[in-house]
Every structure is written in structure tokens, then in C-alpha cells.
Amino acid sequence: MEGRLARIGLRIWVGGVLLFLFVPIGIICFYAFNSSNVQSWPIHGLSVKWFSVAWHDPQVRAAFLLSLRAAIFATVVALLLGSAAAFGVHRFRFFGREAVSLLLVLPLSLPGIITGIALNSAFNFAGIGLSLLTIIIGHATFCIVVVYNNVLARLRRVSGSVNEAAADLGAHGLFLFRTVTLPMLSTAVISGALLAFALSFDEVIVTTFTAGAQNTLPLWVFGAIRLGQDLPEVNVVVVGVLLLTVVPVIAAARLTGGGGITRGSAAGPRISGG
Amino acid sequence: MGMQNQGPAGRGTTAWRQDRVPAVRLAGLRKSFGQLAAVDGVDLEVPQGEFFTMLGPSGSGKTTMLRLIAGFEQPDSGVIELAGADVTRKPPYSRDVNTVFQDYALFPHMSVLENVEYGLRVRRVPRAERRSRANAALEIVRLPGLGGRKPVQLSGGQRQRVALARAIVNEPEVLLLDEPLGALDAKLRQEMQLELKRIQREVGITFIYVTHDQEEALTMSDRLAVFDRGQIEQLGTPVQVYEQPATDFVAGFIGISNVLERGGRRFTIRPEKICLLADGEQPPTGSHIEQGRIDDVIYLGSATRYQLTLSGGGQLTAVRQNTQDAVAGTLGAAGQTIGVAWREDQAYEIAGRRRGAAASADDLAPAGQRPVRHEGRERG
Ligand SMILES: Nc1ncnc2c1ncn2[C@@H]1O[C@H](COP(=O)(O)OP(=O)(O)O)[C@@H](O)[C@H]1O
Ligand SMILES: [Mg+2]
Numbered sequence: 216m217e218g219r220l221a222r223i224g225l226r227i228w229v230g231g232v233l234l235f236l237f238v239p240i241g242i243i244c245f246y247a248f249n250s251s252n253v254q255s256w257p258i259h260g261l262s263v264k265w266f267s268v269a270w271h272d273p274q275v276r277a278a279f280l281l282s283l284r285a286a287i288f289a290t291v292v293a294l295l296l297g298s299a300a301a302f303g304v305h306r307f308r309f310f311g312r313e314a315v316s317l318l319l320v321l322p323l324s325l326p327g328i329i330t331g332i333a334l335n336s337a338f339n340f341a342g343i344g345l346s347l348l349t350i351i352i353g354h355a356t357f358c359i360v361v362v363y364n365n366v367l368a369r370l371r372r373v374s375g376s377v378n379e380a381a382a383d384l385g386a387h388g389l390f391l392f393r394t395v396t397l398p399m400l401s402t403a404v405i406s407g408a409l410l411a412f413a414l415s416f417d418e419v420i421v422t423t424f425t426a427g428a429q430n431t432l433p434l435w436v437f438g439a440i441r442l443g444q445d446l447p448e449v450n451v452v453v454v455g456v457l458l459l460t461v462v463p464v465i466a467a468a469r470l471t472g473g474g475g476i477t478r479g480s481a482a483g484p485r486i487s488g489g
Numbered sequence: 490m491g492m493q494n495q496g497p498a499g500r501g502t503t504a505w506r507q508d509r510v511p512a513v514r515l516a517g518l519r520k521s522f523g524q525l526a527a528v529d530g531v532d533l534e535v536p537q538g539e540f541f542t543m544l545g546p547s548g549s550g551k552t553t554m555l556r557l558i559a560g561f562e563q564p565d566s567g568v569i570e571l572a573g574a575d576v577t578r579k580p581p582y583s584r585d586v587n588t589v590f591q592d593y594a595l596f597p598h599m600s601v602l603e604n605v606e607y608g609l610r611v612r613r614v615p616r617a618e619r620r621s622r623a624n625a626a627l628e629i630v631r632l633p634g635l636g637g638r639k640p641v642q643l644s645g646g647q648r649q650r651v652a653l654a655r656a657i658v659n660e661p662e663v664l665l666l667d668e669p670l671g672a673l674d675a676k677l678r679q680e681m682q683l684e685l686k687r688i689q690r691e692v693g694i695t696f697i698y699v700t701h702d703q704e705e706a707l708t709m710s711d712r713l714a715v716f717d718r719g720q721i722e723q724l725g726t727p728v729q730v731y732e733q734p735a736t737d738f739v740a741g742f743i744g745i746s747n748v749l750e751r752g753g754r755r756f757t758i759r760p761e762k763i764c765l766l767a768d769g770e771q772p773p774t775g776s777h778i779e780q781g782r783i784d785d786v787i788y789l790g791s792a793t794r795y796q797l798t799l800s801g802g803g804q805l806t807a808v809r810q811n812t813q814d815a816v817a818g819t820l821g822a823a824g825q826t827i828g829v830a831w832r833e834d835q836a837y838e839i840a841g842r843r844r845g846a847a848a849s850a851d852d853l854a855p856a857g858q859r860p861v862r863h864e865g866r867e868r869g
Contacts, residue, residue, distance in 0.1 A: 376590055379588075380588070380595075380596070381596070383581055383582075383586070383588045384607050384608035385659075386582060395596060398598045399598060
């Protein structure tokens, strides 16, 4: 009896938490279809006109393109540097290896405001004007971590014995990498990239200090809300940002949790958690 | 058990092997990890076509031995020769050796057939030949028709067979197997032991087989080496190692050891070689007879085990088959004294006591008078 009550209680609790998390998001999505430009309840009518308004707003367009470019470049940088760092840390034993590992992961746990201010003063000091490049550098600091963590976790989990098995069967160098190492890592690399993209696309704090006069999409939303302008458009943009970040995150989760990793580890008798 | 029926000639060692180069030759092999000597001076020759086993407790350096032979570890000193060629400094991919890893290490993103073909693909064997050889290998391990599956879709025993097929398809000089049956349940293990023996006979490849299971080692091997702390304690046929353990450690590790000290010399007798005498029963001629008190009687089904304390000093374990006229209980219960006999030639003198390895024998000999067998191998 007690177990049954506890179970029902737990369900209600979880339901409450989920409501708390998702009702505000639901409301925003709903408001995006509000025909009026005043946000009041109940809404006057349903319409998709704000989608069209937002799409044709040059400011929104510019901000969207800047965000997209920053996210793509930051992801590419993170892919190259993050994977390389993961390989290095995994493969070689060198002095300060643990320190390097910690320093790489640190930016993710560091408050964004500190990263932002630090980068801002560094750019000032070096005489680098704030531009797309500085946004990319700012985003790369935390995007690298995501790729690095993903790839390193996969390397630790699968690579040892399987790479040795390939070498044992006569493979080495590029052939081994192409036929065994890379295929086993690919889902980790892709999911790392998707997460990095999502992180970069909706980042506000670091961007505030590295973007200068330009607006990324989140910065534009932030500004509009502070000024109380274009609120219907904000709702539409938020829906867009939501889609562009949630979809990659779900895809990444499926790649690492659903397919890739379990398939990789299930080949051996050891069952790995997570 | 079941060893007593095999003649002391054992299996394996035949004359023709001597005029061929050994498949594997190790000389003075050493490998340390920090302070720890994982492999501590091993000399060994394994003739071609032999089923050779390295037997030892966990941590005795067996895996390190295999990794040295395969090339995954570099020895600190010593030489590794494969078929007469020095490969000590060669990388794994240029050694004619294949390994069956303990965790199988199958490629999860490839099908079973692609896994098996991999070694041939590396060697640029044409596709058609690759296919047919891989299928033949799958046939040998009795997995035909599963080539299209992914490793994740196979059971533990099937994965084990794929790992084996992936290795033997390359027809290497030597096949290294690291506790390949360790992850299987008892019934499957026994099946696979027979299978492995059959496969080894069929393909004629030299097997170097690692296990910590003494029964497995005794039933499968042509010869075996008993390892302890990175050194070979004893090398010989299963019969030799079982019947004439060279050291306390071997006696203790393989089967139940009975170590007795008589007149300053130490002997070991296997439990099933001891004859327990019922009242008035005469021992076989040429037997050594002592009196012993029964401490415990343990019924084992097909046999009964007796724990005895001898009046001449020392403790013995005796095993008596429960044949039709020797059922459990007929010899008396705990507390009684009976005659204990064994043939003189069944008691083997132990030449050396090393590093106090066999705890069961520790109370038999005063620490001061421990004979030394191999001076160079003794450690404090
Ligand atoms: N890469 C390594 N680094 C440090 N110590 C190791 C390493 N490999 C093995 N050892 C140590 O060497 C000893 C022998 O190990 P191993 O060869 O795996 O033994 P076995 O296979 O007989 O269980 C163990 O004490 C083990 O801890
Ligand atoms: Mg081992």
C-alpha cells in the first residue's frame, strides 16, 4: 500500500517539475501565434503573421545570419581542436597531462561572465577589434570542451582493445584509423559537434562581451525584451532558436545514448554505464 | 581428476619437433611496471603445432607475457623469436601472431564476416578469396550462416567463436589466447574446451593459451608452464606437472597438495594415490604405511575425501572413489585411527620451497631449513 502511494506521489511530483519547466516555454510558443501585438490573456486570435514579420525584419535577419555563422565556425574550430586535444590526452602520457585536461574542461564550469570579461580585456589589450572573429573565439572556449569530452569519453570506452585488435591483425597507420578508429568515434564526434552548435547558437553572456556593436539572435532578443519593443517578433524568434537548439541536442543524445555507444560497448562483455 | 589413466608419456612431445625451429623462443625476457617485475626472466621454447598453456594465478604476469609476444609491450630486456626470426623490436602489425582477446575486442561497426575478413583485407587478399576463406573459418568455429550479423546480435559464446575465427583465418605462426573462456558459464566452457582442442588439431597452428584454471590447463595442453610472480615455476606435460610438482607452489596450485616432511626431506603425494586401509586390510606390496587419525570425512558423490592427521606428523588429504565395495562411511568416522599407505614411487620429493608460496605446507617445515632449488630465482 505504502509503495503504491509513494509511486503516485512521485508521479505527481515529477509531473509538477515538468510543468514548471515547460509551461513557460509552451506559453511563449503559443504567443507566437497571437494575432494581436499585445500579450494579454485570453489571446484575441490565432495568426502566423508575426512569422512573416520576423522573417522580413532586416535586423532579425542580420542577427540570425551572424548567429548561424558564429555557431558554424565555432563548431568547426571546436571539432578540430577538441578532437585533437582528446586524441593527444588519450594517446600520450606527458608531463602536465592532468592539468591540460582540467584546463580544457574549466571554461564550461567557469561563469560565462568571467570568460566574457577576460576575453574582452584580452582583445582590448591586444588591440583586436570586436567582430565575428572574436565571437567565434569566445564561443570556441566552451564548444571545444563539449567535443573534447565526447570524443575522450568514447576513446576511453572503446578504443584500447579494438585498436590493438586491428594492429594485431596487421593494420596500422591511416588504414587502421580509417577502418576502425574513425568509424567507432564518428557518432561521438558528430554528437559533440551538434551540442557545440546548440551551445553557441543560444549563448548570451560571453557573446555580450565579445560581439561589440553587432547583435546575434539571442542578443537581439535580449535587447528587444529590455526595451519592450517588437515583443511579438521576439516570441517568433524564440520559437526559431528553440528549434535550432533542441533538434541538435536530441539528435546528439540519440547518437551517443541510443545507438552509437551502447552498440560499441555491447560488443565486449563489459557493460558500461551511461 | 581423471588424470591417473593417462600414461606418463603424456601427449605432445614427439621426436620430429626437435629438428624444427621452435614457433616461439623467449630468452631472458623481463618486463617491469615501475617497481613491479611483471615478467621476471623467462626462457621458453614452444615447438610448432603445440598446444602450450601458461597457467598461473591472477597477477602472475600471463597477460603481460602474451602482450610481449604480440608486441603490445616492449620488454626491458630479453629476446623474442618467432619461427627463428628475432621480432623483439617489431611492432604488433608486422608479427605473424594473432590474439584472441579476453574481451574479444570485436569491431562493433562491422558485420561478423567483415570482422573475420579484416586481417585478409589488410593483406590485400582479393575479395572473392577473402569471402571464401572467412566463410571457411566461420565453418571451422561452427558459426556458418551468421556472417551478416553484427557482434551485438550474438551471444557470448558466439562472439568468442567469431574472435577465434578472426584470428585463425590469417593462419598465423602462433595464436595467443588470453583466458578466452573466462567470460563463459561453466557448461559452455567445457564445450568450448573440447572445441578449441579440435580446432587446434584441425588448423595445426601453435596455440599459446593463458588460463588461471588448473583443470582447463591439464585437460587441454600438450605442455604447460606454471607461472608465479613473473617466473616459470615448472614446465612440463600435464602428467609431469600434476604427478611430480616441482615446488610447493605448483603442488598447491594444481590440485590438492599434500606435503609431508620425513627425515628432513619433503615429499608430495596426490590425494587419490593414498590407500586407506580398512580393518585387517593388507596394503599393496611395496607400500609405505603410517597410522593416521581421521579428522573429517567429506562425501563428494563419486568419491569421498578424508582429512587425516598422521601420527608421524603432518596432515594429508586422501580421496577415495566410491566404488561398489568402498562406499562412504565404510572406513570409519572422524576420530578413528586407520592405516594410511602409499607406494614409495608415488611420493615425490620436492626439491625447492620458494617464497613460502604454499600456505598449506608452511606448518610442516621449520623456516630455517628450506632447500633451495634455483639459486638465481630465489627472492627474499
Ligand atoms: N600496464 C600496466 N601498468 C602497470 N602495471 C601493470 C600493467 N600491466 C600489468 N601490470 C601488473 O603486472 C602484473 C602482472 O599482470 P598480468 O600480466 O595482467 O597478470 P595476469 O594476466 O597473470 O593476471 C600485475 O601485478 C599487474 O598489476
Ligand atoms: Mg590476465
